[in-house]
Amino acid sequence: MVLTPAGGNDFTTEGSKLRYEFTSADGGKATALHWTRSVRGVPTPTEAARVSDTPEHNHFRPYSRQEVMIPMRDGIKLHAIILRPTDTHEPLPFMMQRTPYGVDGYVPDRINAQFTELAQSGYIFVMEDIRGRYESQGQFVMMRPIAAHHDPHSSDTKNTDESTDTYDTVAWLIKNVPENNGRVGVAGVSYPGFLAAEAGIDPHPAVKAISPQAPMTDVWVGDDFFHNGAFRQTYGYDYVLGMESSKEATFQPLKEDAYDFFLKAGSFAAAGKSNVDDLPTGKAFLAHPGYDDFWQSRAVQPHLDRVTVPTLEVGGWWDQEDMWGPQAEYAALKPHDAQHEVYIALGPWNHGQWTLTTRHLGAVDFGSATGDWFRQHIEAPFFAHYLKDQPGFDAESAISFQTGSNTWKQYPVWPPKQGIVERNLYLGTDHALSFDRPAAAEAFTAYTSDPASPVNYRKRPIEATYSPTGSHWYYWLVENQKPYETRSDVATWKTPVLDHDVTITGDVLADILASTSGTDSDWVVKLIDENPDDASLGNMAGYQLMVVDEIFRGRYRESYEHPQAIPAGKPEEYKFSLHGADHVFKQGHRIVVQVQSSWFPLYDRNPQTFVPNIMKAKPSDYKAAEQHIYASSHIVLPVAE
Structure with a gap:
C-alpha cells in the first residue's frame, strides 16, 4: 500500500476512500494510525494503536x-x-x-x-x-x-x-x-x-x-420503516433519499431541525414532495401504508x-x-x-x-x-x-x-422459561405503579394529545439521521426521559422506591385499556428505570433510562391488513410487545412507565381522525384528542424468581 501525503500527518491511498493520520511519539516513531471511512455518508473514525516494537506481539x-x-x-x-x-x-x-x-x-x-x-x-x-x-x-x-x-x-x-x-x-x-x-x-x-x-x-x-x-x-412490523403500523418518517425520509438517489449511498442531511421541517410540511406526502416521492421506496410508502403484499413479500x-x-x-x-x-x-x-x-x-x-x-452507550456506563x-x-x-x-x-x-447487574448470562433458550413468572404492573390511580390490581379499575388517567405540538422523541434540535457533523440519533434510546414527565401530554406512573432488586428476563408486554375522543390514535409505552436522586451519582442522579419501549397505531388493533376507525370515547384494549429485556431494577431505584400519543418526528403524527391514508392526511384532519388510560392497564413483566 502506497500512502500519498495530503498535508501534515494526513495521507491517502490510491483506489481507497480512506483518509489516514499518524500519531507519533516524541522520537518520531509512529504509535497509532487513525483513519476515517464513510459509513452511510457519515465520516467514522477508527484507530489502530501500536501494540509492541516486537513483531510477534503485533x-x-x-x-x-x-x-x-x-x-x-x-x-x-x-x-x-x-x-x-x-x-x-x-x-x-x-x-x-x-x-x-x-x-x-x-x-x-x-x-x-x-x-x-x-x-x-x-x-x-x-x-x-x-x-x-x-x-x-x-x-x-x-x-x-x-x-x-x-x-x-x-x-x-x-x-x-x-x-x-x-x-x-x-x-x-x-x-x-x-x-x-x-x-x-x-x-x-x-x-x-x-x-x-x-x-x-x-x-x-x-x-x-x-x-x-x-x-x-x-x-413494517418492527424494523426500519414502521413499528406496528406507525411510520418512521425521519428515518424513512433520510435513508431512502440516500440509498435510491444514485447507485452509491449519498446521504443528504436536512439543514434545519427535523421537528420544524416535518411539522411545517404536515403529512409525509408533503414532506417528500419532489425528492423522496419519486423514488421507488418513497412511492411505496405513499401507496402501501398498511401491511399488504408489498411489505409482506x-x-x-x-x-x-x-x-x-x-x-x-x-x-x-x-x-x-x-x-x-x-x-x-x-x-x-x-x-x-x-x-x-x-x-x-x-x-x-x-x-x-x-x-x-x-463500555459506554451515551451517558450510561456498563x-x-x-x-x-x-x-x-x-x-x-x-x-x-x-x-x-x-x-x-x-x-x-x-x-x-x-443490564443493571452488568453481567453476562446464558440461557438454554430465549426468552427463558424456567424460573420466570409473569407479573402485572398496573397503571393505577394517582400515577401509582403497583403489582397490586387497583380496586377502581374503571378509573383513568387523562391527557390531551395535540398534533400541533407533538412530543419530541429526543432532545432538540433534532439533526438529520446521518448528519456529517454528528447526530444524537445513535444514542437517543438511552437519553434521559426525566424531562418528558413534566409535559401535560405524557402520563407518568411510578413505583415507590424499591426495597429489593426486581429482575426481568424475557419479553415485556403492554396491555393497555384506553379510549380517545378521536377516531384514531397512537399509543407509546415506555418502561423506565429511574436512578436514585443521589448527588453522589452526579449527572446520573434521578436519570430515567428506557429499558424497553414501543409504539402502536390504534387503527391496526384488530388487523395489520385491515385498519379500522376507533369508536370515539369507547375503551379499547391494545396488546403489543415492548420487546425483550434482561435487566435488574436495583434496590433504591424506581420503576417508571410513561404513556403518550406522539413520538415526533421519528414517527409521523397520527391526525387522530381516521383517514384512509395517514401519509396523505390534510391539515384539517389533524385534531387534538382527549386520551384516557384506564387503571386496569398493565405491563406484563417476566420476573425472575
Whole structure:
C-alpha cells in the first residue's frame, strides 16, 4: 500500500476512500494510525494503536487484495473484493459480507482493525456489492423479495434474489479462489445482516455458518420503516433519499431541525414532495401504508424454515434501527433447530456497537468493554468452530448481557422459561405503579394529545439521521426521559422506591385499556428505570433510562391488513410487545412507565381522525384528542424468581 501525503500527518491511498493520520511519539516513531471511512455518508473514525516494537506481539496480518466481477445465473456480474492473508498457504475458509454500502474501502488495514479477532484466526475475506449498487451490474431493489425458487441447479434465470446471488457467488469462490478449505461463513450488520440471513435460505452446501447481526427482518412490523403500523418518517425520509438517489449511498442531511421541517410540511406526502416521492421506496410508502403484499413479500421470517446452517443472531438492547429483527429471526429459526445450532447474543448496544471497543452507550456506563467480550468469546469461536472445526465454542443458545447487574448470562433458550413468572404492573390511580390490581379499575388517567405540538422523541434540535457533523440519533434510546414527565401530554406512573432488586428476563408486554375522543390514535409505552436522586451519582442522579419501549397505531388493533376507525370515547384494549429485556431494577431505584400519543418526528403524527391514508392526511384532519388510560392497564413483566 502506497500512502500519498495530503498535508501534515494526513495521507491517502490510491483506489481507497480512506483518509489516514499518524500519531507519533516524541522520537518520531509512529504509535497509532487513525483513519476515517464513510459509513452511510457519515465520516467514522477508527484507530489502530501500536501494540509492541516486537513483531510477534503485533497482530496485523498482510493481505493480498483482488477485485473481481462474479457472474450470476442470469448473466449479471457482481463486484467483489477478495483479501487473503499472505503469511500462510494453509487452506482457509471464506468470511463473506454482502452490502449495498460499497466495498472499495476494504483494504488490509481496515480488515485488521474492523475484524481484529477474525483476522487473527485467519480467513479469506470477501466483500461484495449487491445488485445495482456501486460497481455491480443490475438493478437495486430495496429488500428484494425472496423469489419462488429453489432448485439451486435450475436453469431458470428469472427467479433471482439475494439468496440465489449468494449461492452463485459462493459457487464461483469455491471454484476460482485457490487455497480455500471449501467452507464459507456469511456475516453482516443491518442491511448486510438481512443479506446474511438470506444466505442461509436454501444455501450453497459450502455455507457452513451465518451471523445476521441487527438484520432488517420485517420493516413494517418492527424494523426500519414502521413499528406496528406507525411510520418512521425521519428515518424513512433520510435513508431512502440516500440509498435510491444514485447507485452509491449519498446521504443528504436536512439543514434545519427535523421537528420544524416535518411539522411545517404536515403529512409525509408533503414532506417528500419532489425528492423522496419519486423514488421507488418513497412511492411505496405513499401507496402501501398498511401491511399488504408489498411489505409482506419483503419479510424474511416466513422463509427461515429453509435455513439449514448454524446461525448466530446478534442484537442490541438499544438498537435504534433493528432491535426487533434479531429476536424475531431467532423465534422463527428455533422451532426448526433440530441440531441445536441456533444462537442469539444480546447486549447493551446501539446499532452495530458490538463491533467497537467501549463500555459506554451515551451517558450510561456498563462497566466493561462488552463488544470486545462478545467478539472474543462468542463471535470468533462460533465461526472457528463451524468453519475450522476448532474447539472452544460451548455457549448455550442465548447469550445475554444483563443490564443493571452488568453481567453476562446464558440461557438454554430465549426468552427463558424456567424460573420466570409473569407479573402485572398496573397503571393505577394517582400515577401509582403497583403489582397490586387497583380496586377502581374503571378509573383513568387523562391527557390531551395535540398534533400541533407533538412530543419530541429526543432532545432538540433534532439533526438529520446521518448528519456529517454528528447526530444524537445513535444514542437517543438511552437519553434521559426525566424531562418528558413534566409535559401535560405524557402520563407518568411510578413505583415507590424499591426495597429489593426486581429482575426481568424475557419479553415485556403492554396491555393497555384506553379510549380517545378521536377516531384514531397512537399509543407509546415506555418502561423506565429511574436512578436514585443521589448527588453522589452526579449527572446520573434521578436519570430515567428506557429499558424497553414501543409504539402502536390504534387503527391496526384488530388487523395489520385491515385498519379500522376507533369508536370515539369507547375503551379499547391494545396488546403489543415492548420487546425483550434482561435487566435488574436495583434496590433504591424506581420503576417508571410513561404513556403518550406522539413520538415526533421519528414517527409521523397520527391526525387522530381516521383517514384512509395517514401519509396523505390534510391539515384539517389533524385534531387534538382527549386520551384516557384506564387503571386496569398493565405491563406484563417476566420476573425472575
